Amino acid sequence: METRVESRPAEVPLSENGVSDALPGHPDFDFVREKAGIREFRLRSNGLQTLLLSNDVAPVATFAVVYRVGSRNEAVGHTGATHLLEHLMFKGTPEFDREKGTAIAAVLEALGARFNATTWFDRTNYYETVPSDSIETAVRIEASRMRGALLRDSDRVPEMTVVRNEYERGENSPFQVLYKDTFATAFREHPYHHPTIGWRTDIESVSTHRLKEFYDVFYHPNNATAILIGDFEEREALATVARHFGLIPASARPIPPVYTVEPPQEGERRFVVRRTAQIAWLALSWRTVEARHPDTAALAVLGNILGVGLTARLHLALVEESLALSVTVVPWQLRDPALFSIFAPVRPGVLPGDVEARIRREVARVVSEGITEEEAQKARTQIEAEVIFDRDSTDQVAASLSQAIAVADWDWYADYPDLVASVTAADVRRVAASYFRDDGLTTGLYLPKEPPAA
Amino acid sequence: MTGPVPGAAKASVFPRRRASFEESVRRRTLGNGARLFVLENRFNPTVAVSGSMNGGSLFAPPDRRLLASVTAGELAKGTSRSTKLEIAEELESRGASLSFSAGGGDPVGVDIAAASLSRDVEVLLDVLAEVLLSPRFPEEELEKERKRLVGVLREQQDETSVRAFEAAYRRIYPPGHPFYRRPVEERIAAVESVSRDELVRFYEERYGAGTLLLVLVGDVDSGKMLDGLERRLGSWRLGPAAEIPKPDPVPAAPGSESIRMPDKASADVVLAQPSDLARLDPEYVACILANSALGQSSLTSRLGVRVRDTEGLTYGIHSGFAATHLAGPFSVSLTVKPESRDAAVAATLEEIVRFRREGMTPKELADEQSSHVGRFKVDLASNGGIAHAIDAAVYYGLGVSYLDEYPSLVGAVTREEADAAFAKRVDPDRFTIVSAGSFDA
Numbered sequence: 001m002e003t004r005v006e007s008r009p010a011e012v013p014l015s016e017n018g019v020s021d022a023l024p025g026h027p028d029f030d031f032v033r034e035k036a037g038i039r040e041f042r043l044r045s046n047g048l049q050t051l052l053l054s055n056d057v058a059p060v061a062t063f064a065v066v067y068r069v070g071s072r073n074e075a076v077g078h079t080g081a082t083h084l085l086e087h088l089m090f091k092g093t094p095e096f097d098r099e100k101g102t103a104i105a106a107v108l109e110a111l112g113a114r115f116n117a118t119t120w121f122d123r124t125n126y127y128e129t130v131p132s133d134s135i136e137t138a139v140r141i142e143a144s145r146m147r148g149a150l151l152r153d154s155d156r157v158p159e160m161t162v163v164r165n166e167y168e169r170g171e172n173s174p175f176q177v178l179y180k181d182t183f184a185t186a187f188r189e190h191p192y193h194h195p196t197i198g199w200r201t202d203i204e205s206v207s208t209h210r211l212k213e214f215y216d217v218f219y220h221p222n223n224a225t226a227i228l229i230g231d232f233e234e235r236e237a238l239a240t241v242a243r244h245f246g247l248i249p250a251s252a253r254p255i256p257p258v259y260t261v262e263p264p265q266e267g268e269r270r271f272v273v274r275r276t277a278q279i280a281w282l283a284l285s286w287r288t289v290e291a292r293h294p295d296t297a298a299l300a301v302l303g304n305i306l307g308v309g310l311t312a313r314l315h316l317a318l319v320e321e322s323l324a325l326s327v328t329v330v331p332w333q334l335r336d337p338a339l340f341s342i343f344a345p346v347r348p349g350v351l352p353g354d355v356e357a358r359i360r361r362e363v364a365r366v367v368s369e370g371i372t373e374e375e376a377q378k379a380r381t382q383i384e385a386e387v388i389f390d391r392d393s394t395d396q397v398a399a400s401l402s403q404a405i406a407v408a409d410w411d412w413y414a415d416y417p418d419l420v421a422s423v424t425a426a427d428v429r430r431v432a433a434s435y436f437r438d439d440g441l442t443t444g445l446y447l448p449k450e451p452p453a454a
Numbered sequence: 455m456t457g458p459v460p461g462a463a464k465a466s467v468f469p470r471r472r473a474s475f476e477e478s479v480r481r482r483t484l485g486n487g488a489r490l491f492v493l494e495n496r497f498n499p500t501v502a503v504s505g506s507m508n509g510g511s512l513f514a515p516p517d518r519r520l521l522a523s524v525t526a527g528e529l530a531k532g533t534s535r536s537t538k539l540e541i542a543e544e545l546e547s548r549g550a551s552l553s554f555s556a557g558g559g560d561p562v563g564v565d566i567a568a569a570s571l572s573r574d575v576e577v578l579l580d581v582l583a584e585v586l587l588s589p590r591f592p593e594e595e596l597e598k599e600r601k602r603l604v605g606v607l608r609e610q611q612d613e614t615s616v617r618a619f620e621a622a623y624r625r626i627y628p629p630g631h632p633f634y635r636r637p638v639e640e641r642i643a644a645v646e647s648v649s650r651d652e653l654v655r656f657y658e659e660r661y662g663a664g665t666l667l668l669v670l671v672g673d674v675d676s677g678k679m680l681d682g683l684e685r686r687l688g689s690w691r692l693g694p695a696a697e698i699p700k701p702d703p704v705p706a707a708p709g710s711e712s713i714r715m716p717d718k719a720s721a722d723v724v725l726a727q728p729s730d731l732a733r734l735d736p737e738y739v740a741c742i743l744a745n746s747a748l749g750q751s752s753l754t755s756r757l758g759v760r761v762r763d764t765e766g767l768t769y770g771i772h773s774g775f776a777a778t779h780l781a782g783p784f785s786v787s788l789t790v791k792p793e794s795r796d797a798a799v800a801a802t803l804e805e806i807v808r809f810r811r812e813g814m815t816p817k818e819l820a821d822e823q824s825s826h827v828g829r830f831k832v833d834l835a836s837n838g839g840i841a842h843a844i845d846a847a848v849y850y851g852l853g854v855s856y857l858d859e860y861p862s863l864v865g866a867v868t869r870e871e872a873d874a875a876f877a878k879r880v881d882p883d884r885f886t887i888v889s890a891g892s893f894d895a
Contacts, residue, residue, distance in 0.1 A: 057497040058835035090753070098763065105753035110821040112828015131831050158766030161791070165769040168720035169789055172614060230835075276716040278608040309546035311539055322598055325605045347605040378547045385549025385571055391498045393836035449717075 026238035028246060036414035038401075039234075043242060046250040048221035050241055051401065051410055053229045055394055061230025062394040063138040064127035065146070066402040068225075069218035071196040072121050072258055072335065078206045080163070080198015081214045083119040084156070087163055088211065089126070090117070091155040093148040096141060098155075104141050111137060114395060119196050122335040123406030129395045132231040136240050142226070143244035146219055153208040160204060167197050174446045175328075175343060177273055178283040185269050186285060186339055186442040190262035220251035225405050230394040262287075262337065269442045277448040279325070280352045284359055285341040287440035291333040291407035295434065297419035298427040299340060303331035304379035305371055305428065306342070306362070311378075317362050318344055323355050335407045339442075340435060352445055363436045370429035383420045476855040479844060480676040482684065486663035486692050490683050491844055491854065492676040493669075495837055501575045501672030502837035503582070504845035505566035508665040508696060512561040512780070514656060516630040520644050521656045522556040524599065526564050528653060529554045531595040534588040538595055544581055548574040552582055560778040561632040562698055563849060564661075569838065572673040576682065583686035586661070591653045603645045611638055614722040615787070617713050617890035622726040625886045626707050626783060633782060662693010667848055671841040698779050704728040706884035713890040720769075721792045721891020723799060726785035727884045731777045733850045737875040740867045741775055743826065744876035747818040748809050749773025749786060760805050761788065767798040775879075779850070784880050792891045799887060806882045813873035827861045 025031050029041035029050065041050045074081050091097075096104045108115045108128055115128035126145070128138045170176040180195040187193040197203070226245065228237050265287050289295050306314045307329025318324035324344040332338035342359055346352050390396045404413030481491045511522040530552065531538045545552055550570035556563070570578040610616045620635040627634040636644075666687070670679050706727045731741050752758040752770045761771050768788045776782025786806070790798045814822075833839045834857070847856040 055497070057495070058831070060832050060835045103754070105751070106821070109751055109754040110824050110828075112825045112830065112832055114829070114832050129832050129835070131828050134828070158764060161766035161794075162762055162769055165720060165767075165789055165791055168791055169769060171719035174612075277612050279605065279612060310542035311546050319602070320598065322601045325602055325609060345605075345609055347601065348608050374547075381547060382549040388498065388571060389500055389549075389569065392500055392502075392838065 024235045026235050026242065028242035029238050035411055038410060038414060040410065041238060043221065043245060045242075045246045046221040046248055048241075048245050049225040050238070051225060051227045052232075052234060052237060053227075053397060053401075054232070054234070055230050055391065055397070057392070057394070059132045059231050060129055060394060061132045061135050061228060061232050062127055062129040062398040063135060063142065064125055064227040064398045064402055065142045066225045066227065066405050067124045067219060068122070068223050068255070068406065069124060070120050070122045070406070071194060071198070072191045073218060073256075074191060074194065074198070076194070076199075077202060078210050078214060079194040079202040080196070081206060081211055082124055083197055084159070084163055084203065084206065085149075085151075085211055085215055085219075086117045086119045086124055086126075087159050088151055088155055089145045089149045091159065092150040092152065093144040094150070095144045095148070097150070104145070107137065107141065113138070120403075120406065121192055121196060123402065125399070125402040125406075127395065127398055127402075129230075135228070135232055135237065139240050139244050143248065146221065146224065146245070147248050149215060149219075151208060151212050151215060156208045156211065163197070164200070164203055167200060167203060170197060174277065174279070174281040174345070178281055178343060178444045178446050179341070181271055181273060182283050182285045182339070182341065182442055182444050185271050185444070186265070186287060187262050190260050190336060191258065192262075192334065192336065192338070217253075218255060220255070221245060221248050222250040223255045225410070227398055227401055229397050229401075258336070265440045268438045270444070271442075272445045272447060274447050274449050276450070277446070279348065280346040280448060281343065281446040282346065282352050282356055283341060283343045283444040284356065284363075285339040285442045285444075286435050286437070288331070288338055288340045288435050290335060290337050291412065293337075295431045296331075296333060297416070298423045298431040299331045299435070300333070300383060300420060301376060301379040301423045302366070302428050302432060303329045303340070304382050305375050306366075308379070308382055313362055313366075314342065314344075314359065317358055318355060321358075322347055323350050323358060333403075333407055352447065356443065363432070366429065366432040367436055371425050373425050376423065376425040376428060380420055380423060384417060387417050474855075475844070475857040479854045480680060481854070482680045484663065484684055484688050486688065486690055488663035488666040488668070488683075488687050488690070489848065490680055491667075491669040491848065492674065492679045493671045493840060493844070494674060494676050495671055495840065496673050498837070499572045499673045500837055501570055501572045501578070501670060501674050502841040503566065503568035503578070503668065503670050504838070504841035505666065505668040506563040506845055506849045507566070507661060507667070508562055508694070508698065509564040509656075509660040510556045510560060510562045512632045512699070513660050513694075516634075518644065518648075518652065519632075519636075520641065520648060521652055522564070524603070524645075524648055525653050525656045525660075526554040526556040528591050528596060528599060529589045529657075530585045531599075532590045532592040533584050534590055535584060538592075541581060541585065544577060545570075548577065550574055550578050552578065552585070554585075559776045559782060562779045566668065575672075575674055575679070579682055579686060587687070587690055589657065591650050591657070593650050596648070596650055596653070600645055600648065604642050607638055607642055607645065614715060614718050614720065614890040615789075617715065618722040618724040618888045619785075619787070621711055621713060621890070622724040622785070622886055622888040623783070625709060625711065625888065626726055626728055627704055631701055631704065632780060660694060663687060663690045664693045665696045666690075667845060669841045669844045669848070671837040671844070700780065703730055703781075706881065707886060708884050710887040711889075712893055713888065714893055715890055716892055718792070718890075718892045720789045721795055721889055721893065722787065722789055723795060723887065723889040724785055724787045725799070725802065725885040725887050726783045727881065727886060728781075729775055729777075729784040729879050730781045731775045731784070731879055732781040733777045733779060734852075735777070735781075737871070738777060739863050740872040740875040741777075741879065743819065743822045743864065743867055744814060744872040745773055745775060746822045746825065747814045748806065748876075756805050756809055757786065757802060761798055761801050765797070765801055767794045767801065771802070790891075792893050795889055795891070795893065799889075803882055803885075806880065810877050810880065810882060813877075814869055816869060819867075819869045819872060823864050823867070826864045830860055
């Protein structure tokens with residue numbers, strides 16, 4: 001959800017052919033470029049983008065494959081398809097099959113791997129952090145399920161109810177209900193309208209055949225990036241990737257682009273959800289821009305100034321004033337124009353309208369008065385520190401890098417610290433004025449059916 | 455910004471000899487008893503701190519258990535020198551963090567967690583020491599916290615998992631027991647009446663260097679850190695002894711309860727029973743290996759394979775022992791569509807009965823052993839992970855060397871030992887079963 005980025009170690013001097021003198025590469029790959037310690041290669045046989053980042057902090061490595069497919073690529077009838085496939089791609093391939101007792105999860109579990117897959121609007125990310133002597137097993141698994149997922153109906157039927165329970169768990173959470181309804185209200189045409197988990201009846205009814213079609217359209221080496229971060233030797237790592245992915249052909253047809261554009265919003269939108277509950281919640285979200293947009297870094301800085309820490313403006317205005325129990329600010333960073341959201345659970349006995357008014361006042365104050373240079377400096381430093389903390393573990397870097405690839409490209413991850421470092425107080429005020437407009441606002445209220453106990 | 459310079463160190467790779475933790479962790483015990491541990495790890499310019507102290511709810515009167523969590527939470531709300539916001543500004547302006555917490559599953563300890571960029575470590579330690587040694591517990595901050603906590607307690611009552619766990623613990627432990635959960639209205643009344651004097655008294659009686667343990671891992675000079683910590687903490691009071699009173703064993707109280715909560719698409723089910731497994735039990739490792747095979751992973755353990763993968767009744771099912779200095783409960787928890795509850799509980803119990811009757815297969819034990827050893831390695835891959843592991847090992851009296859010995863301890867467990875240790879402690883007929891959700895009847 002939140003995109004974090006990497007610190008900026010000195011660039012490695014490149015020789016004339018663009019290949020770092022220090023490192024060997026591999027004949028099956030073209031070396032593309034290097035930035036912030038990340039080296040990009042392209043597998044000659046099928047175009048698989050491959051990124052390597054060495055990190056010797058411990059004898060472990062994270063291998064991840066990011067597919068540029070998410071709920072953004074779905075439509076009514078098969079919403080949730082990417083996520084269902086995420087589940088089914090753990091079930092069986094010719095080499096790793098639960099029916100033969102060699103389930104992917106069982107193989108990884110026995111290694112002590114930390115593994116999972118996550119689906120989001122713009123991407124799916126399959127990853128495993130393994131002791132570095134087991135990198136090859138991770139690579140084999142990911143290569144095997146890129147084109148070899150069996151996707152049997154006998155896998156889908158019991159898994160559908162598993163996913164439906166995941167959906168039901170989400171419905172229990174006021175935060176998740178508000179965020180899903182916010183996107184469904186703010187986006188009417190663009191596929192960010194529907195949630196990554198899908199609509200309930202699509203989850204229940206989509207056929208195995210339709211999922212297979214979806215798999216055959218989007219799951220190819222030319223729509224994916226392989227990432228290896230951690231303790232490895234470069235030539236050997238590339239040879240391992242080539243050995244397992246090299247024979248998979250690129251897709252015969254081009255990957256279909258998403259061309260639907262959400263038109264400008266022409267007036268405030270509101271929705272209300274009433275359920276049995278003790279606590280009211282509210283969410284205010286303004287239409288913003290795509291991650292690649294030059295205003296993204298200033299919106300991120302603004303997000304920290306409003307929402308990160310006890311000294312953030314909205315924390316002072318809402319929690320310190322005993323109006324809300326907490327406050328969460330999310331400057332969503334997605335491939336297409338997204339939202340800037342503020343969520344708050346209302347303290348019992350306080351009117352949700354009072355919390356809403358206070359949030360709007362604080363937001364308006366940024367527009368009318370701007371922010372101080374100290375606030376800008378603090379937020380820039382916080383983001384810089386987050387980026388450096390990421391390097392503490394290989395899976396954090398992999399997650400951040402995956403998200404960057406999904407919403408822009410990996411070099412956005414490498415450039416992000418510089419983009420943030422250059423944000424000024426004036427920039428923050430300018431973006432606040434540009435995006436905190438009532439015409440682009442969607443307000444959601446989650447209200448207890450009965451009056452909350454005071 | 456001094457991240458690893460790519461390439462430079464990797465041109466040729468020889469197997470690195472990694473020194474043992476026992477060899478590489480520097481340590482010092484101060485005159486007042488505080489135990490300090492520092493491990494230099496130069497790969498990334500950060501530092502992580504993990505620590506603990508015996509100031510948990512066990513040491514508060516049974517009807518005032520919340521004193522432990524409120525005292526820990528209020529420590530950083532003002533000191534003799536700084537206000538809450540001044541403290542927060544010192545940390546937040548550097549992207550640093552510091553927290554004290556008591557509660558969760560361990561009634562004995564207060565957890566200390568902190569992190570900063572290594573360039574800011576002196577400020578981090580200044581704040582840590584200031585907050586630990588000279589908190590003021592200002593009344594106006596406590597008043598805000600009372601209001602917030604009442605709201606948080608009400609908010610938690612909207613969660614099916616909280617309702618199921620609380621009711622289960624209330625049924626299996628008697629009032630006064632450290633794991634007993636009082637009804638929410640009683641806890642709200644306790645929050646509303648908690649006074650500043652009580653916090654000050656709890657702090658003065660329970661906090662002290664005698665049980666303090668601090669672990670620093672990161673891009674720091676260990677000698678300088680040990681000297682700096684000694685300078686800051688060396689004059690602190692000794693505080694209470696490390697004795698931990700153990701509650702009497704509790705017999706199981708089988709039974710069931712269904713809590714109806716409207717408008718919940720997913721229900722939570724908890725099956726729990728008291729257990730005698732504490733962290734220092736010689737059979738601890740055997741028990742957690744057996745439990746892993748039964749229910750640690752929703753994807754690969756027996757319960758997950760049956761209830762999730764085969765029958766599709768749940769998104770998540772887990773089992774586990776809550777073993778700390780005290781023996782906590784053994785519990786299984788799962789989420790279900792309300793209509794599927796009975797089928798899911800039946801399948802869960804059937805698997806536990808079968809597991810107890812048949813034990814693990816040789817492959818299961820081997821897989822769990824390699825899994826635990828591998829996972830241990832993976833978890834030690836960050837400053838925070840290493841700091842936490844050292845803290846836990848020392849907190850339980852196992853010593854730093856435990857990190858080096860753990861793989862062989864895991865490898866030495868036999869199938870007979872694991873099966874017997876588990877069967878002795880978990881009786882499928884003795885569960886208290888609580889469900890919370892939108893059930894028809």
